[in-house]
Amino acid sequence: MATTKKYTAILLLLVILGCQKQDTVDNFPIMGNLPMGEYQVGFQTLFTYDLTKNAIPYSDWDGNLYQSPTSENGRQYQINIWYPAQPDSGTRLKYADYINLMGRQTNFGESEEQKTFARQTFITQTRNLKNIRDTENKEELNTEQLNQLLDLDIFARLDAQPAEGQYPVVIYPNGSSPAYQSITCEFLASHGYVTVAFAPKGRFSSGMEISTTGLEVAVDDLEFVLGKVSEKSNADMNQVSILANAISSSVGAAAVSRNEKFKAFISLEGGFISAFEQRLLNGSSFYKPENIQTPILFIYSPHPSIDPKYTSHLKYADRYYAHFPKISEFAMLNYGMFDEFIPDIIGAHSGNTKKGFETANELILRFLNQTIKGESGELFDDSFMSSRNQIDTTFVLPSLPKPPNMAVLKDTFWKEGFDAIETIYQQLKSEGNPQPFSMNFYTEYRDWLAWKKDEDYVYRSRLYDLAYDSYPKSARINYYAGYFSMKREMNEKAKRFYRQALSLCESDEDLSASEKSTLRTYASEDLNSLLK
Structure with a gap:
C-alpha cells in the first residue's frame, strides 16, 4: 500500500512538472528565432523623480496635453530594467504588462483607466506608424488583434532574483518605453547585459522636442537615468553603451560627445545619419563631433534623408555600417517581430521584417560582445554574413590617430x-x-x-x-x-x-x-x- 502511494505521488509530480511551462525560447513565440543566451531574464520598473526640476504633464504624439494630476515631487522618470537573473525566480508576465506601463510615464499610479489609456495610445501610435508607409490605409488594430499581442507570454520575469556578479549596461531610450523595444532588451539581458529603457521627455511635457534644445534636455534625462542605474549592484558602470532608434540616436550621439563613459554606440535605424539631425546637433554648443571616439554601429535602410556620408566627419571613431534594403525604421522595434502575428502591422515591406529584426539583433549582440566583452573576430566575417541575406552592404571606416585632449x-x-x-x-x-x-x-x-x-x-x-x-x-x-x-x-x-x-x-x-x-x-x- 505504501509503495502504491509512493508511485502515485511520483506520477502526480511528473504530471505537474510536465504541465509547467519551462523558460525555453520555444515557449515564447514573441522571441521568434532569436538565439537566447544562458541567463533567465529579470525585469523591474523604477518610478522615480528628479527633485531639481518641476513635474510635467503627459503629451501625446500630436502635442495634446492631458492635465491629469501630476506629482509635485519633481520631474517623473519611469526606468525599465532587464537583467540577468537566477532561474525559476520572479513572476511571469504578459506583453500587456509592458503596454500598461505606457500609461504610467508621468502618473505612476496603476488603475484601469490608465490601462485603457495605454492601450488606446498603443493602437493610435501603431496606426500612425503604419500611415507613414501606407497613407491610404487608415485601419487601426481591432480588438482581436490587440488581444493577440496583449496575451503573448514574455521571456522576462518580474522582480526575478538578479544573477551573481556585475554586467555591462546598455541604455536604450525610446519615447514609448518599454512596449516598443522590450524584445531586444530581453534578448540582450539573456546574454549578460543589464539593459535599460526610458522615455526622454521635453522641457514642459512628456513629449520630446524635435530641436537642438530638445536633444540637450534628452541627454540630461539620459544621464539622470544612468545615475539611478549606477546604484544597482549588478550594473558594471565601466562598461556602458547606448542603443538608440529614430531621433533618439542623435540623443545618443550628443551623450557620447559629452561623456567619455560610453564605450560603444549603436544607431539602430537612427536619424543621426541625416542632414536634418546633424544640423540639430551642430546647433548645440555642447556637441563636439571630435569628442566621439567610441566604436559606432550604424544599422540603416533606404530613406531619402539617410546617407552614411553625414557621418564621415566622425573620424576618431571606428564606424561599422550595415544596410538592410527591405526593412524600415520602425520595423527594427518590436513591430518587426509583430508582423509575424499581424501581417503589415505598420505597413507592407518588401522584405521579411521578422528575419530582418532578428538579424539586426544578432548583429547588435555581436558588436557589443566584440567592443565591450572583447570577443575576437571581424564583425562582418563570412561565417556571420553567409546566412544573413537581409543585409546587402557592409563596410567599415577605421578611426584616424587621435590627438590628446x-x-x-x-x-x-x-x-x-x-x-x-x-x-x-x-x-x-x-x-x-x-x-x-x-x-x-x-x-x-x-x-x-x-x-x-x-x-x-x-x-x-x-x-x-x-x-x-x-x-x-x-x-x-x-x-x-x-x-x-x-x-x-x-x-x-x-x-x-x-x-x-x-x-x-x-x-x-x-x-x-x-x-x-x-x-x-x-x-x-x-x-x-x-x-x-
Whole structure:
C-alpha cells in the first residue's frame, strides 16, 4: 500500500512538472528565432523623480496635453530594467504588462483607466506608424488583434532574483518605453547585459522636442537615468553603451560627445545619419563631433534623408555600417517581430521584417560582445554574413590617430612649450590624420592662450599657421591667421590672409549670415588700414 502511494505521488509530480511551462525560447513565440543566451531574464520598473526640476504633464504624439494630476515631487522618470537573473525566480508576465506601463510615464499610479489609456495610445501610435508607409490605409488594430499581442507570454520575469556578479549596461531610450523595444532588451539581458529603457521627455511635457534644445534636455534625462542605474549592484558602470532608434540616436550621439563613459554606440535605424539631425546637433554648443571616439554601429535602410556620408566627419571613431534594403525604421522595434502575428502591422515591406529584426539583433549582440566583452573576430566575417541575406552592404571606416585632449595639450604647453604642440600636430599628420586638430580646438586654445600666456601674439600666430595648414578654405581660419600676422607686424602675410578670408566668406557654409557680415566688416577694416 505504501509503495502504491509512493508511485502515485511520483506520477502526480511528473504530471505537474510536465504541465509547467519551462523558460525555453520555444515557449515564447514573441522571441521568434532569436538565439537566447544562458541567463533567465529579470525585469523591474523604477518610478522615480528628479527633485531639481518641476513635474510635467503627459503629451501625446500630436502635442495634446492631458492635465491629469501630476506629482509635485519633481520631474517623473519611469526606468525599465532587464537583467540577468537566477532561474525559476520572479513572476511571469504578459506583453500587456509592458503596454500598461505606457500609461504610467508621468502618473505612476496603476488603475484601469490608465490601462485603457495605454492601450488606446498603443493602437493610435501603431496606426500612425503604419500611415507613414501606407497613407491610404487608415485601419487601426481591432480588438482581436490587440488581444493577440496583449496575451503573448514574455521571456522576462518580474522582480526575478538578479544573477551573481556585475554586467555591462546598455541604455536604450525610446519615447514609448518599454512596449516598443522590450524584445531586444530581453534578448540582450539573456546574454549578460543589464539593459535599460526610458522615455526622454521635453522641457514642459512628456513629449520630446524635435530641436537642438530638445536633444540637450534628452541627454540630461539620459544621464539622470544612468545615475539611478549606477546604484544597482549588478550594473558594471565601466562598461556602458547606448542603443538608440529614430531621433533618439542623435540623443545618443550628443551623450557620447559629452561623456567619455560610453564605450560603444549603436544607431539602430537612427536619424543621426541625416542632414536634418546633424544640423540639430551642430546647433548645440555642447556637441563636439571630435569628442566621439567610441566604436559606432550604424544599422540603416533606404530613406531619402539617410546617407552614411553625414557621418564621415566622425573620424576618431571606428564606424561599422550595415544596410538592410527591405526593412524600415520602425520595423527594427518590436513591430518587426509583430508582423509575424499581424501581417503589415505598420505597413507592407518588401522584405521579411521578422528575419530582418532578428538579424539586426544578432548583429547588435555581436558588436557589443566584440567592443565591450572583447570577443575576437571581424564583425562582418563570412561565417556571420553567409546566412544573413537581409543585409546587402557592409563596410567599415577605421578611426584616424587621435590627438590628446585639451587638458593634456594645455599641460604640454606649460611643460614643453609650443614646439611640442607643433610636434604633436606633425606626428599625427605623418600617421595619416590630415587635420589633427578640430576647428573647435583652435577657437578654444586661442582663447586660452590669450589670458596672460601670449602677450606678443607669437603662439597664436603659430597656432593659426597650423590651422591654415589643415583648413585653408575656411574664411574664419584665414581671418584669424591674418589678424595675428598683423599683430606681429607681418603685414604682407596679413594682407594675403585677409584677402583670402574675404574671398571665401560668402561660400563658407560654416558661417552664419551674421558671422559672415561681422567677418567682412572686420577683415575689410583691417585690410584697408594695412593698405594705407
